[in-house]
Amino acid sequence: xxxxxxxxxxxxxxxxxxxxxxxxxxxxxxxxxxxxxxxxxxxxxxxxxxxxxxxxxxxxxxxxxxxxxxxxxxxxxxxxxxxxxxxxxxxxxxxxxx
Amino acid sequence: xxxxxxxxxxxxxxxxxxxxxxxxxxxxxxxxxxxxxxxxxxxxxxxxxxxxxxxxxxxxxxxxxxxxxxxxxxxxxxxxxxxxxxxxxxxxxxxxxxxxxxxxxxxxxxxxxxxxxxxxxxxxxxxxxxxxxxxxxxxxxxxxxxxxxxxxxxxxxxxxxxxxxxxxxxxxxxxxxxxxxxxxxxxxxxxxxxxx
Numbered sequence: 466x467x468x469x470x471x472x473x474x475x476x477x478x479x480x481x482x483x484x485x486x487x488x489x490x491x492x493x494x495x496x497x498x499x500x501x502x503x504x505x506x507x508x509x510x511x512x513x514x515x516x517x518x519x520x521x522x523x524x525x526x527x528x529x530x531x532x533x534x535x536x537x538x539x540x541x542x543x544x545x546x547x548x549x550x551x552x553x554x555x556x557x558x559x560x561x562x563x
Numbered sequence: 564x565x566x567x568x569x570x571x572x573x574x575x576x577x578x579x580x581x582x583x584x585x586x587x588x589x590x591x592x593x594x595x596x597x598x599x600x601x602x603x604x605x606x607x608x609x610x611x612x613x614x615x616x617x618x619x620x621x622x623x624x625x626x627x628x629x630x631x632x633x634x635x636x637x638x639x640x641x642x643x644x645x646x647x648x649x650x651x652x653x654x655x656x657x658x659x660x661x662x663x664x665x666x667x668x669x670x671x672x673x674x675x676x677x678x679x680x681x682x683x684x685x686x687x688x689x690x691x692x693x694x695x696x697x698x699x700x701x702x703x704x705x706x707x708x709x710x711x712x713x714x715x716x717x718x719x720x721x722x723x724x725x726x727x728x729x730x731x732x733x734x735x736x737x738x739x740x741x742x743x744x745x746x747x748x749x750x751x752x753x754x755x756x757x758x759x
Contacts, residue, residue, distance in 0.1 A: 479568055479576060486580035491587075491650045498647035502583045530644055552577065559570050 472558070475520050476551045480505050480513045485548050488523060488540040496536035514538060522547055586757075587648060590656075590704060592750030594635065599743030601631045606735040613729060622682065632664075656700050663696040686731030690720035690738055697742045708749050712742030 476482050483503045488494060500510050517523045522544035526537045540548075568576075605624050612621035670688055675681045698713025700706075719734045726734065 477568060477573065479572075482568075482573060482576050483580050486577045487584050490581050490584035491648050492654060493649050495647040498587075501647075502580065502587075555570055555573055559574070 472554050473547055473551050475516065475522065476547060478513070480509060481517055482551075484510075484514060484517065484538075485522065485540065485544060488538060489545060489548050493537050493539040496538065499538060517544070520547075584648075584650075587650075589646065589648070589650070589653060589754075590750050591754040592747040594638070595743040595747030595750065597635070597638075598631065599739045599747055601627065602739045603736050603744065606732040606739070610730075610732040610736070613732075652703055655703050659696045659699045659703070663692060666692050666695070683728040686728070686735055687720050687723045689735060690716050690723060693735075693738055693742060694720065697746075701746075706746065706750070708746035709742070712738075712746055715741045 476485060480503060483505075484499055487499060487502055496507075496510070496514075499505075499514070500507060503510065505513075514523060514525065518525050520543075521541055524539045524541055526539070528535050528537070605627055608624040609621045612618040612624065667689070670692065671685070674684075674688060678684065694713045694716035696713075697709050697716060701709025701711070701713055716738045719738050723731050723734050
């Protein structure tokens with residue numbers, strides 16, 4: 466695992482990477498959409514998106530929709546840059562392995 | 564589990580999630596069907612009112628499109644509330660149709676004022692305008708029936724230049740069947756399959 470020491474540890478996690486990959490492809494997504502696509506539990510997903518929010522990789526907006534709370538997630542510029550850097554580093558790592 | 568994530572697995576996750584987001588098909592065809600049937604009703608009604616001499620103002624039937632526009636605003640607001648995800652594609656398509664709506668209203672008002680007997684040419688302009696959002700939406704969605712529908716509108720606009728203006732509503736009927744109603748049903752069926 467030493468090869469991965471330079472990879473962003475925040476993104477080098479199955480669920481967080483899945484969330485960022487989804488958010489990089491859309492403008493914004495509801496929490497339930499992320500849950501449905503990643504097959505994660507609500508509790509685990511909440512914890513992971515909070516970590517991404519703390520790193521300013523995503524923005525979370527909580528609002529009410531038809532009297533039900535709705536959580537919208539959107540990737541930030543920092544998040545896009547981090548994702549691009551992660552993919553670049555990953556590609557470099559895989560090239561080295563070839 | 565996270566600690567064991569390999570490079571290949573990371574790439575697989577990225578690939579899978581991007582594909583999932585891309586394959587999330589939110590276009591259910593409802594607006595194409597709504598406008599398709601409404602315009603078909605108005606254009607056929609216009610022609611029949613003229614043909615059987617049932618009204619001195621057969622174009623009055625087009626007033627229904629204002630009701631349609633009001634319904635669409637309510638529908639769009641409801642649909643926006645129901646949406647779990649907003650994509651860049653949807654946003655682009657929404658702006659294409661907003662541009663179309665502005666073009667339609669401005670051209671009807673301005674050209675109606677400056678061109679004498681504009682009612683003789685109105686449907687030609689309408690057919691040219693119909694082609695634009697249909698073609699662009701098809702291109703953005705990579706959906707061939709809409710691309711062909713847009714091209715069909717422009718072919719009919721060209722033909723309309725050689726046909727008596729009384730028959731233009733019939734050309735408009737043909738345009739909306741090919742450009743909106745048929746693609747609308749195909750989109751609806753694709754959307755339903757995704758939901759299964």
